[in-house]
Every structure is written in C-alpha cells, then in structure tokens.
Amino acid sequence: MSVKVVKFGGSSLADADHFRQVARIIRDDPTRRYVVPSAPGKREKGDTKVTDLLYQCYELIKAHEPREVIDAAYDRITDRYNAIIADLGLTFDLSGELEYVKNAMLHSSGRDYAASRGEYLNALILAKYLDYDFVDAENVIFFKENGTLDEERTNDALAEELSRTPHAVIPGFYGAMPNGTIKTFSRGGSDITGSIVARAIKADLYENWTDVSGFMMADPRIVKDPLIIQEITYRELRELSYMGATVLHEDAVFPVRTAGIPINIRNTNRPSDPGTMIVAHPTSYDSETVITGIAGKKGFSVLTIEKDLMNAEIGFGRKVLEVFEDNDISFEHLPSGIDTMSVVVSSSVLEGRRDRLMQSISRAVRPDSVFIEDNLALVAVVGRGMIKAKGTAARVCDALARADVNIRMIDQGSSELNIIVGISEDEYEAAVKAIYAEFVG
Numbered sequence: 122m123s124v125k126v127v128k129f130g131g132s133s134l135a136d137a138d139h140f141r142q143v144a145r146i147i148r149d150d151p152t153r154r155y156v157v158p159s160a161p162g163k164r165e166k167g168d169t170k171v172t173d174l175l176y177q178c179y180e181l182i183k184a185h186e187p188r189e190v191i192d193a194a195y196d197r198i199t200d201r202y203n204a205i206i207a208d209l210g211l212t213f214d215l216s217g218e219l220e221y222v223k224n225a226m227l228h229s230s231g232r233d234y235a236a237s238r239g240e241y242l243n244a245l246i247l248a249k250y251l252d253y254d255f256v257d258a259e260n261v262i263f264f265k266e267n268g269t270l271d272e273e274r275t276n277d278a279l280a281e282e283l284s285r286t287p288h289a290v291i292p293g294f295y296g297a298m299p300n301g302t303i304k305t306f307s308r309g310g311s312d313i314t315g316s317i318v319a320r321a322i323k324a325d326l327y328e329n330w331t332d333v334s335g336f337m338m339a340d341p342r343i344v345k346d347p348l349i350i351q352e353i354t355y356r357e358l359r360e361l362s363y364m365g366a367t368v369l370h371e372d373a374v375f376p377v378r379t380a381g382i383p384i385n386i387r388n389t390n391r392p393s394d395p396g397t398m399i400v401a402h403p404t405s406y407d408s409e410t411v412i413t414g415i416a417g418k419k420g421f422s423v424l425t426i427e428k429d430l431m432n433a434e435i436g437f438g439r440k441v442l443e444v445f446e447d448n449d450i451s452f453e454h455l456p457s458g459i460d461t462m463s464v465v466v467s468s469s470v471l472e473g474r475r476d477r478l479m480q481s482i483s484r485a486v487r488p489d490s491v492f493i494e495d496n497l498a499l500v501a502v503v504g505r506g507m508i509k510a511k512g513t514a515a516r517v518c519d520a521l522a523r524a525d526v527n528i529r530m531i532d533q534g535s536s537e538l539n540i541i542v543g544i545s546e547d548e549y550e551a552a553v554k555a556i557y558a559e560f561v562g
C-alpha cells in the first residue's frame with residue numbers, strides 16, 4: 122500500500138476548528154499514515170504563534186523576571202492548548218505535561234528545548250485526537266556533535282520505529298543531540314522533519330499542508346491574484362526560493378529530492394485545490410506561459426571592474442575572486458563583458474569592507490576603473506520551458522522597456538532555466554508586474 126507523510130503547518134493547527142479539518146483530511150485518504158504537526162500558529166492577524174510565546178517565556182526566565190510575570194506568560198501557552206482540548210471535547214489531561222515543561226524551562230533546560238515544546242505538546246493532542254501513536258522526535262531525529270543532522274542514525278531509527286506502527290504522529294521542528302539535549306532546526310523547520318520522515322519510510326508522496334493553495338507564480342503583494350504553479354521541478358524551486366519566494370523551508374527539499382519523492386503543497390482550508398507538485402522530473406511544462414515563476418529581491422550591490430584587454434589577461438578573474446575570498450565575501454552573480462567584470466553581492470556583506478575591498482582589487486589587478494553601485498534589485502524569471510521556447514530573453518527585455526524599466530544587468534543561467542535581470546530597487550515592483558503581464562497576461 123502506498124504511504125503518504127503529511128505535514129501540517131502552524132496555521133493549519135491554530136485552533137480546534139483547524140484540528141477538525143486536519144482530521145477530515147487525514148481520514149479522507151487511508152494512505153495518509155504519518156503526520157508531522159507544527160505548533161499552533163496564529164489564529165488571526167495580530168495573534169502570536171505558540172513558538173513565539175515559548176521563546177518569550179524563555180527570555181523572561183533568563184532575565185530573572187519576577188515569578189508572576191513568568192507565570193502570566195506561560196499561562197498564555199497553557200490556555201492555547203487547553204482551549205483546543207476543551208473545544209475538541211477530548212478527555213485528555215495535559216496539565217502534568219504542561220507543568221513538567223514549565224519546570225524544565227525554569228530549571229535551565231535551554232532555548233531550543235523551550236521552543237520545541239510547541240510541537241511536542243501539539244503532537245500529543247493530535248495523536249490523541251486521531252487515535253494515532255505518538256512517536257517523540259527526540260527518539261528518532263538525531264543531530265551530530267557539530268549540529269548537523271545525523272542522517273544515517275535518523276533514517277535507521279525512523280524506519281525501525283515507524284515499521285512498528287501503521288499510524289503515527291511525529292512532532293516537527295526538533296531532535297536530539299548526542300548527549301540527549303533537544304535541538305531545533307531553524308524557524309519553519311517542521312517542513313524539514315516531514316521531509317526526513319518521508320525519506321526514511323520511502324513514502325510515495327510528502328504532502329505539506331499550509332494556508333495557501335501552492336506556490337504562486339509571483340509575489341501576491343505585487344501581482345494581483347497570481348496563478349498557482351501546478352508543477353515545478355526541484356531545480357526551479359531552488360532558483361525561486363533563493364530569490365525570496367517562500368512557502369517551504371529551503372532545507373526541506375534535500376531529503377526527499379535525493380530519494381525521488383515528490384512534495385505536494387496543499388491548502389488545509391481548501392483541500393480540493395490540487396496545490397503545487399514539486400517533482401524531480403516534470404511530466405509537462407506550461408507551454409502557454411513558458412515560464413514557471415518570477416521571484417526577486419532587493420538589497421544588492423554590483424562591483425564593476427573595467428580594464429582594456431581584460432579578456433587576454435590570464436588569471437584576471439581568479440585574482441578578483443581571490444580578493445573576495447580573502448575578504449570573506451561570497452558573491453551571487455558574475456556577469457562579465459569583454460573588458461568588464463561585474464561581481465554582484467548582497468549589499469549587507471559590504472558593510473565596513475568597501476574601501477578595503479576596492480583597494481585590494483586595485484592592487485591585485487590594476488584595473489582602469491573599479492566602482493560599486495548600490496540599490497540593485499534582482500528579478501529571476503524561472504522556467505524549464507525556456508529551453509524550448511525561443512525569444513524569452515527578448516520578451517523579458519521588451520516588457521521591461523515598455524514599462525520604462527532600465528536593465529542594469531542581465532544574466533541568463535547556462536542551464537537555460539532562468540534569466541536574472543538587475544534593475545534599480547525603486548523599479549522592482551514595476552518590473553515584476555511587467556514580466557508577469559508579458560508571460561501570463
């Protein structure tokens with residue numbers, strides 16, 4: 122029988138109504154056998170996620186705030202869980218667990234321990250509600266001494282533990298260090314847990330349930346009601362996420378990608394929407410739109426070096442990049458001309474290092490000129506369909522010209538999977554709109 126691992130984000134488990142909806146989704150498909158929940162998220166705008174309440178509580182304890190202040194902060198957490206239990210009509214007493222967690226926090230159990238309890242407690246409730254087994258992540262997700270995931274140990278433990286139960290809830294976001302202390306992934310890390318579980322049990326599909334119906338083709342804050350991407354490859358996704366499109370934690374891709382397991386992004390509030398399928402090998406590409414998505418970011422700087430006959434100078438590029446290396450600066454793109462070389466970096470990394478960098482470059486390659494321009498935004502137009510379609514770059518340039526956006530840099534990835542344009546930050550929104558309109562309408 123096929124197996125699905127289903128991960129539900131915080132907004133999908135924010136209150137009892139959402140728990141009911143989650144249970145309906147799980148019961149609707151008997152192959153949804155392993156469930157990875159986040160901690161309860163925001164119920165409405167302005168609400169606070171339980172994970173944030175736990176961090177706050179931890180800070181108050183660390184700052185030796187008076188006991189009543191700490192109690193009041195912890196009560197907000199207790200209230201969230203108790204409201205869910207009461208509203209679901211569960212005869213389940215979580216008070217012992219809540220008390221234990223509080224005591225542990227008061228006795229310096231650490232920041233990660235505190236944060237992880239959001240998922241832990243939520244998973245206990247969900248397991249009870251679904252009548253699934255509870256498998257604590259601290260017994261199946263292991264980190265190495267250096268803080269990276271111990272893949273082998275984790276895979277073995279998960280495969281072994283889950284082979285013993287047909288249905289289980291495994292809290293997301295955390296695991297155990299070699300000495301048994303709790304460590305969390307970075308924020309949003311339950312996505313990673315889901316992916317790790319899917320790989321360990323060789324799932325057929327990893328469903329990631331959230332509050333949107335998949336990846337949008339462009340940022341909805343810029344483009345009104347952008348289309349949802351139906352199918353995207355892992356490589357396209359990587360390009361779009363790198364450029365700031367978020368729905369899924371970036372590190373969640375690697376475990377399932379190597380195992381060839383697709384991810385399906387789904388909307389808990391609209392379960393009949395098909396969502397976005399993230400696959401290794403596409404079954405199709407959208408010949409109508411050619412592109413898969415558009416993403417971008419502000420806050421880049423470009424350092425340009427000009428020197429006549431640069432192209433004939435052996436080792437020129439290496440010397441330039443060595444200066445970046447020596448200054449501990451990583452670069453994003455390297456668009457080059459015959460006698461110019463540009464290095465695009467995130468502006469933040471230049472802070473306090475500009476003069477030294479320019480001087481070092483002058484010394485290393487004796488350029489005719491070297492200068493830095495700031496306020497650059499990058500827009501990535503991504504799509505596997507671009508390999509087959511002619512004139513995509515021309516269409517991007519035309520669309521930008523019509524919108525009166527000046528292109529300061531253009532870089533077509535050699536994989537033909539993306540075209541990246543550099544424009545002035547204040548033209549960023551106009552650029553995204555223009556490109557979307559050109560390809561989607």
Ligand code: ASP
Nearest residue numbers: 159172294308309310311
């Ligand atoms: N609850 C954690 C967070 O808020 C992890 C997650 O939701 O994936 O970051």
